[in-house]
Each structure stands twice: as C-alpha cells, then as structure tokens.
Amino acid sequence: MSDIHGVKRSAELGIKLGEVGQRIVLENDYVRVWEVALEPGETIDFHIHHHPYLVVSLGGGENEVETIFGDKRATNEPLGETVFIDGMRPVHKLTNKAKLPYLSRLIELKHVTWKPGEAALPAGEKPAAASMPTSMPAEATKALEEILIQTADLHWVDKTLAGLSQKMLWRNEETGASIALVKFEKGSGIPDAHLHASNQFMYCITGKYRYVPTGLTLTPGVFYCNPKGSVHGPTIADETSVFLEIYDGPHYPVRPSWYKSDEDAR
Numbered sequence: 001m002s003d004i005h006g007v008k009r010s011a012e013l014g015i016k017l018g019e020v021g022q023r024i025v026l027e028n029d030y031v032r033v034w035e036v037a038l039e040p041g042e043t044i045d046f047h048i049h050h051h052p053y054l055v056v057s058l059g060g061g062e063n064e065v066e067t068i069f070g071d072k073r074a075t076n077e078p079l080g081e082t083v084f085i086d087g088m089r090p091v092h093k094l095t096n097k098a099k100l101p102y103l104s105r106l107i108e109l110k111h112v113t114w115k116p117g118e119a120a121l122p123a124g125e126k127p128a129a130a131s132m133p134t135s136m137p138a139e140a141t142k143a144l145e146e147i148l149i150q151t152a153d154l155h156w157v158d159k160t161l162a163g164l165s166q167k168m169l170w171r172n173e174e175t176g177a178s179i180a181l182v183k184f185e186k187g188s189g190i191p192d193a194h195l196h197a198s199n200q201f202m203y204c205i206t207g208k209y210r211y212v213p214t215g216l217t218l219t220p221g222v223f224y225c226n227p228k229g230s231v232h233g234p235t236i237a238d239e240t241s242v243f244l245e246i247y248d249g250p251h252y253p254v255r256p257s258w259y260k261s262d263e264d265a266r
Contacts, residue, residue, distance in 0.1 A: 005116040006068035006091040010046060015068070017091060018047045021106050026223040030199055030248075033223050034106040038063075038096035048091045048116065051108040054179065056203065056244055057081040060102030067092045077102065080151045082169055082244070084179065087146075088114040105203060105223075111248070151181055160260040163188020163237070166245075176250030176266060182243045184209060189236035191258050198249025200226040207241025218243070 003009055010017055021034025022044065032051075036044060038060075046068060057077040066072045068091040077083070096102040149169055156165040163185035171178040176198065184207070193213070202225075204218040211217070212234050218224055218241070226232055228249075255265040 004090065005048060005088060007048065007116045009068050010091050013068070015046050018045045020044075020047050020049055020053075020108070025105065025221075026225075028225055030110060030225060031201060031223075032108040032110060033203070034108070036094070036102070036104045036106055038094070038102040040096055040099050040101065043093055043095040046091050046093045049085065049089065049108070050114050051110055052084075052086045052112050053109065054107045054244075054246075055081075055083045055085075056105045056107070056205075058103040058105065058205075059100070060096065060104070061098030061100060062096075063102060064095045064097050065092050066095070077104065078150075078152075082149055082151055082179075082181075084147045084170060088116070107201075107203070107246075109248075154181075156183060159264040161188070161190075161258050161264070171266075175248075177246075177248050178251070178266070179244070179246050181205075182245045184235075184237035184241045186237055186240045190233045190256075192256070193231055193233045194252070194256055195229050195231045196226065196247070196251060197228065197253045198247050198251070199228050200251075201246040201248075202226075203244040205242045205244065206239075207237060208239040209235060209237050209241040209243070211235050 007017075019034070021036045023035040025033040025035050027033065036055075038044060055077070057079055059079045060077050063075045063077055064072055065075060067089075074097070147170055151167055151169070154167040156167060158165045165183050167181040169179045169181065182202075189209075189212075202218065202223070204220055204222045204224070206220055207218075209218040211232055214232075216224075217238075250266065252265050255262055259265050
C-alpha cells in the first residue's frame with residue numbers, strides 16, 4: 001500500500017501518532033470539537049486527520065505545519081481566521097511560531113472517514129490544476145481545493161430580518177449546505193418557533209443568545225447542535241452575538257415568514 005500519508009514512515013521512526021487536539025470540547029453523532037491551545041514555541045506533535053474539519057482561530061498568529069516527510073509550511077491564523085480542510089493530508093505537527101498564545105476550535109465532521117493510502121494533497125497545500133489527472137472533471141478538481149478566508153476582510157451583509165447579518169464563508173449550491181458567520185444585534189432574534197430541513201450546528205464566538213421557551217443560552221465557547229426537524233425558538237440576543245453556523249443541507253423546508261427574500265432563507 002502507498003505511504004503517501006506517512007503512516008508507515010511514522011512507524012519506522014518509532015513515532016506514535018497523537019490526537020488532533022488537546023481537549024474534546026463537545027462530541028455527538030455528527031461532530032467532534034477539539035480545543036487546540038499552544039503557547040509561543042509549543043507544538044502539538046505528529047498526528048493525522050481522519051475526517052474533514054474546520055478550524056476557527058480564537059487568537060494567535062504565525063504557525064508552522066511540518067509533515068513527517070520534513071516538508072514545512074508557514075501559516076497565519078489570527079483571531080477570526082477560518083480554514084476548511086476537505087482532503088486527507090500527510091502526518092504532520094503544528095508549532096506556534098508567534099509571540100502570543102494560539103487558541104482555536106477544530107471541528108471534525110464525522111459523516112466522512114478517510115483511510116490512509118488514498119489519494120491526498122500535501123499537508124496544508126492547495127492543489128494545482130496542472131497536477132491533476134487530465135481525465136478528472138473540472139468540478140472534481142474544484143472540490144479538492146482548500147478554502148482560506150480572512151473573515152475580517154468580509155463585510156457583514158444584512159438580511160431582511162432586522163438586526164441579523166452574516167458573512168457567508170462557504171456554500172454548496174447543489175445540497176444547500178453552508179458555513180457562515182452570523183451576527184444578531186442586541187434585542188434581535190428569530191420571532192417564531194421553527195424547524196430546519198437539515199442539521200444545524202452553531203459555535204458561539206461572542207455575545208449571549210437565548211432560546212426563550214427553554215432558557216438555553218449560548219455564550220462564548222458554547223457549541224450547539226440542533227437536529228433536523230427539531231422545533232426550537234423563538235430566540236433573542238441578550239447581547240450582540242456572533243456565531244459560526246453550519247448546515248449540512250438546506251436551511252428550511254419553506255421560507256420562514258420573517259424573511260422577505262428567498263435568498264435570506266438559504
């Protein structure tokens with residue numbers, strides 16, 4: 001079997017692969033959320049990812065990714081930087097090269113499991129179209145591209161519900177799945193009870209956001225999963241609140257009454 005991911009190489013060097021983070025913040029049937037916290041100069045040792053994952057930086061700067069094969073790549077992950085990895089990378093380690101602590105949440109999407117030895121890209125590298133097989137369709141090449149967005153460079157886009165805006169980070173037009181930063185201004189919220197047409201995942205970055213009937217409240221560092229078809233709400237932002245929001249399919253069965261535009265409901 002090919003050793004493109006360096007698992008065999010790790011064994012030859014006597015290296016026992018570790019976990020992808022230091023602490024599991026939350027886990028359910030859909031996701032596993034890790035905390036990664038590195039002081040300046042600290043390293044999370046060699047590991048490999050078996051699921052697609054999303055990294056949201058909660059603070060930091062320059063990091064270095066080094067693969068088991070010795071390849072190194074510098075990254076910059078300040079507060080708000082968001083990275084989505086949708087292809088298996090070789091065994092690697094991560095070192096904080098900045099003069100300030102690095103903190104992030106790494107969210108594994110458990111519905112897909114990768115196996116070492118299958119085709120992959122070098123850790124942290126974006127594929128070049130010229131290196132792909134000529135028989136591969138263009139849409140397949142695009143699906144393998146890494147996504148890197150500095151969210152501070154994006155503008156908040158208002159929705160037709162007063163007090164609600166978003167920064168769309170990624171969307172699959174075919175399935176309706178999406179990843180976005182969502183902001184509710186203080187005093188705003190979803191006015192009615194409702195349900196979603198897919199699983200909804202939310203990670204609170206700032207603020208205080210409350211589900212009125214139950215009192216369930218999202219505060220910074222809280223992860224929330226609302227399964228498809230589960231009725232919840234109404235909600236209110238007791239403080240201006242920002243979330244990372246993920247849907248694994250279409251948002252609603254039909255457009256909710258509080259939106260005046262079909263675009264706002266997707």
